[in-house]
Each structure stands twice: as structure tokens, then as C-alpha cells.
Amino acid sequence: MRLPGRIAAAIDVLSDVETRKRPVSEALKAWGLNNRFAGAGDRAAIGNLVYDALRRRASYAFAMGSHEPRALVLAAVLRHWGETPETLAAMFAEDTHAPAPLTPLEQAGAHAEVEAAPDIVQADFPEWLASSLKRAFGSDLAAEGQAMAGRPSLDLRINALKATPEKVAKSLARFSPQPTRYALLGLTMPAGPGDARTPNVTTDEGYQKGWFEVQDQGSQMVSALAGAQPGDQVLDLCAGAGGKTLALASAMGNKGQIFAYDSDRNRLAPIYDRLKRNGVHNAQVRAPEPGALDDLVGKIDRVVVDAPCTGTGTWRRRPDTKWKLTPELLAQRQSDQAAILEEAARYLKPGGTLVYITCSILPEENDDQVAVLLSAHPELKSVDIAAAWRSAFITDIPPGLMTPGGGVLLTPHRTGTDGFYCHMLRKA
Ligand SMILES: C[S@@+](CC[C@H](N)C(=O)[O-])C[C@H]1O[C@@H](n2cnc3c(N)ncnc32)[C@H](O)[C@@H]1O
Numbered sequence: 356m357r358l359p360g361r362i363a364a365a366i367d368v369l370s371d372v373e374t375r376k377r378p379v380s381e382a383l384k385a386w387g388l389n390n391r392f393a394g395a396g397d398r399a400a401i402g403n404l405v406y407d408a409l410r411r412r413a414s415y416a417f418a419m420g421s422h423e424p425r426a427l428v429l430a431a432v433l434r435h436w437g438e439t440p441e442t443l444a445a446m447f448a449e450d451t452h453a454p455a456p457l458t459p460l461e462q463a464g465a466h467a468e469v470e471a472a473p474d475i476v477q478a479d480f481p482e483w484l485a486s487s488l489k490r491a492f493g494s495d496l497a498a499e500g501q502a503m504a505g506r507p508s509l510d511l512r513i514n515a516l517k518a519t520p521e522k523v524a525k526s527l528a529r530f531s532p533q534p535t536r537y538a539l540l541g542l543t544m545p546a547g548p549g550d551a552r553t554p555n556v557t558t559d560e561g562y563q564k565g566w567f568e569v570q571d572q573g574s575q576m577v578s579a580l581a582g583a584q585p586g587d588q589v590l591d592l593c594a595g596a597g598g599k600t601l602a603l604a605s606a607m608g609n610k611g612q613i614f615a616y617d618s619d620r621n622r623l624a625p626i627y628d629r630l631k632r633n634g635v636h637n638a639q640v641r642a643p644e645p646g647a648l649d650d651l652v653g654k655i656d657r658v659v660v661d662a663p664c665t666g667t668g669t670w671r672r673r674p675d676t677k678w679k680l681t682p683e684l685l686a687q688r689q690s691d692q693a694a695i696l697e698e699a700a701r702y703l704k705p706g707g708t709l710v711y712i713t714c715s716i717l718p719e720e721n722d723d724q725v726a727v728l729l730s731a732h733p734e735l736k737s738v739d740i741a742a743a744w745r746s747a748f749i750t751d752i753p754p755g756l757m758t759p760g761g762g763v764l765l766t767p768h769r770t771g772t773d774g775f776y777c778h779m780l781r782k783a
Pocket residue numbers: 592593594595596597598599600616617618619622661662663664691695
């Protein structure tokens with residue numbers, strides 16, 4: 356397929372996403388099944404077009420004067436893929452799979468200024484979250500929004516139980532991975548422009564052997580900030596598929612004990628294979644049965660709460676969720692988080708540390724939750740996050756990362772990572 360056919364396909368996929376409220380990945384898969392002639396390169400390019408259109412949905416709609424899928428996909432091609440109304444007109448004329456020719460309004464959208472739009476639209480954030488995001492970012496709102504509308508890098512975490520960065524870099528040399536900026540055991544491959552494909556690293560022999568995991572650098576960093584030491588008793592209370600559990604086990608050198616729990620059996624299911632592949636011997640999975648964690652009350656050195664959240668920090672990867680989030684869902688997550696934090700505090704032994712993590716950039720899910728917990732638990736005190744940073748990354752925390760409440764907030768703009776919040780609290 357050439358670009359015009361890919362544009363037409365991306366418009367169809369985006370229409371499917373918008374009308375049937377489907378996740379992009381599902382709509383792309385369905386399109387691929389119905390169009391088996393399309394190759395992997397076509398599917399990747401169509402995916403890039405759909406994701407790019409959604410990443411900048413608000414500013415594109417403003418520039419094009421329309422929220423229609425066709426307008427959004429054309430905006431992505433005209434404003435960020437290096438095409439012009441003239442190059443598209445020439446290509447469309449020669450391709451029977453091309454969409455209808457550009458209208459004068461669409462042609463004007465190629466260069467339309469968006470400076471007249473509200474700042475929240477220019478930043479490609481949902482308008483109903485304006486006050487919350489302004490509170491989080493202040494005068495950096497536009498820069499934060501633009502970075503959040505970019506494509507994410509592909510980051511890997513070296514599994515220190517089985518490999519070294521050199522060994523993995525050699526195994527993946529064909530993709531030219533580079534060391535990550537902060538995470539000490541990370542490698543990164545920047546996203547390419549236009550129709551560039553993401554390297555398929557999971558087919559690599561090193562992945563099959565458990566030498567590395569795919570994990571955003573931000574996720575690696577909050578795992579490192581948790582500061583788990585060999586010999587610790589650690590409870591990963593929201594373990595899910597085990598991304599943090601694996602990183603903690605690697606940091607602990609398989610010494611001590613990790614209890615990996617999740618209230619959702621389905622989410623926990625992949626953890627068993629992953630632990631095996633990673634050579635983790637110090638993790639016990641606790642399935643969600645009544646009383647599953649009763650024996651751990653008051654005994655744990657580090658309780659890691661990688662809380663269920665809105666996922667606003669991962670909008671680069673899942674831009675459709677940026678426009679689907681509702682005040683009701685945010686309120687539900689806040690109530691889940693408050694309950695889980697209360698629960699988590701029960702497991703701490705005296706002197707133990709609670710590590711609260713979200714992949715959200717919203718203060719309501721971050722500092723605000725911790726403030727409520729602190730006010731109800733005078734025995735808990737915030738840990739000096741700058742000191743935790745120094746010991747995790749052997750360097751001073753860069754300016755601007757600490758939140759007013761004493762946590763740390765990573766973002767695509769600040770650290771080149773997904774958005775992650777981390778706050779640590781020690782029990783007296
Ligand atoms: C952000 S995800 C965890 C991701 C995982 N830690 C990782 O790194 O791959 C949040 C998890 O919290 C779980 N969860 C939600 N409510 C919970 C509760 N009350 N107790 C324990 N886990 C809960 C969800 O099932 C979900 O798997």
C-alpha cells in the first residue's frame with residue numbers, strides 16, 4: 356500500500372474507534388483481519404497515523420475546524436508527517452485507494468495557527484482537566500502537553516539476575532539501543548518519525564532467555580526509588596502482571612522475599628511465566644483469596660502500592676484513553692486509591708516504608724491522596740525523596756521534579772519518560 360491507501364485505512368480505523376468506542380489496538384487488529392493483503396509495514400504505518408491523530412486530537416480539530424476522523428488523520432499527515440496539500444493532491448490523483456481530494460478548508464488546515472485556541476487545547480489535554488493540569492504544571496502546561504503528545508521511546512530494563520547491559524546491547528545491536536538517561540540498567544530506542552516501525556525485541560533470543568524486559572524508563576525509575584535491598588521483606592500489593600515485582604527482584608539479587616498480590620486473578624495470571632523466564636526465586640505469588648495476606652500484617656519492610664489509576668501518565672502510548680477519561684472514572688480511582696493506601700499501611704512493620712506509585716500526572720491521585728493518608732496516620736512521615744533519588748541514581752535530583760507535597764513526578768517533558776508519581780512514607 357502507498358500513503359493514500361494507508362490514510363484511507365487510518366480514517367476507517369479511527370472511525371471504528373470513535374463510533375464503536377473500541378480500543379485502538381482492537382480496531383487495528385480487526386482491520387488487519389479484514390484486509391489480509393496488507394503487510395506488517397502497512398499495519399504499522401496505519402497504526403502510527405491513528406495514534407498520531409489521537410495524540411493531538413484537540414489541536415488538530417482546532418486547526419482543521421472538524422473533529423471528524425478524516426480531518427484528524429489528514430492533520431497528522433499535513434502537520435507532522437512532512438506532506439503538503441500539493442504532495443497529497445499529486446499522490447491521491449494516482450492512487451485508486453486514495454480518499455477524496457482535499458477540500459479548501461482541509462488544505463488551509465495544513466498551516467492554520469492554533470495560537471488562538473485555549474491553552475489547554477494547544478497542549479492537547481482534555482478541557483475538563485484544565486484546572487487540575489494547570490495545578491500540576493503551571494506555566495509548563497504547553498511544553499508538558501506537547502511532550503505528552505509525542506511518540507514514546509521503546510525502553511528495556513536489563514535483568515541483573517541474568518545479564519549485563521553489555522550482553523543485552525550486543526544481542527540487540529541491530530536496533531542500536533542506547534543507555535537510558537537515569538535508570539542504571541535501562542536501554543532505550545527512540546521512536547522514529549512517520550511510518551517508522553517499533554523494533555520487535557520480544558522475538559530476540561535475549562528476551563526469551565529472560566535477559567531483559569520491556570519497561571518504560573519511568574517505571575524502572577520508580578521501582579529503583581523504592582530502594583528494595585537484598586534480604587528485605589517486600590509486599591507488592593498491586594502486582595498485576597509483575598512489572599514492578601520483576602524489577603524489585605532484580606534489585607534484591609533474589610535475596611529476601613517478595614509477596615506479589617493483586618485483587619484481580621486475570622491481571623496476575625502472566626506473572627507466573629514472567630517470574631520463571633526472569634529467573635526470580637524470591638517471589639511468592641499470593642492469589643486473591645480471603646485472608647491471603649493476613650500473616651503479613653505488621654511484618655513488611657517495604658509495601659509497594661503501584662495503584663490502579665487513570666493512566667494519564669501513559670497518554671503517549673494510549674492516546675485514545677486521553678479523550679475517554681471521565682470525572683466519574685477519576686472519582687472511582689481516587690476512592691480505590693484511598694482504600695488501598697489504608698490497607699497498605701497495615702502491613703508495615705515499625706520503620707517500614709510505604710512506596711506509593713501511580714502512572715498518573717493528576718495531583719488528585721498523587722499528592723492529594725498522600726495528604727489524606729498522612730493526616731489520618733501520624734505514625735507515617737514522608738521520606739526525603741531527594742535522598743532516595745541520590746541513592747537510586749547516584750546523582751542529584753534535577754530541579755522541578757519534586758511535587759509540592761514531597762513526592763516526585765516524572766513526565767515526558769521532564770524526564771523523557773511516561774508520567775509517574777512516587778512518594779515514600781516511613782512508619783515511625
Ligand atoms: C497499575 S496496575 C499494576 C501494574 C503492575 N504493578 C506492573 O508493574 O505491571 C494496578 C493493579 O492494581 C490492582 N488492584 C486494584 N484494586 C486493588 C486492590 N484493592 N488490591 C490489590 N490490587 C488491586 C489491579 O488489578 C491492577 O492490576
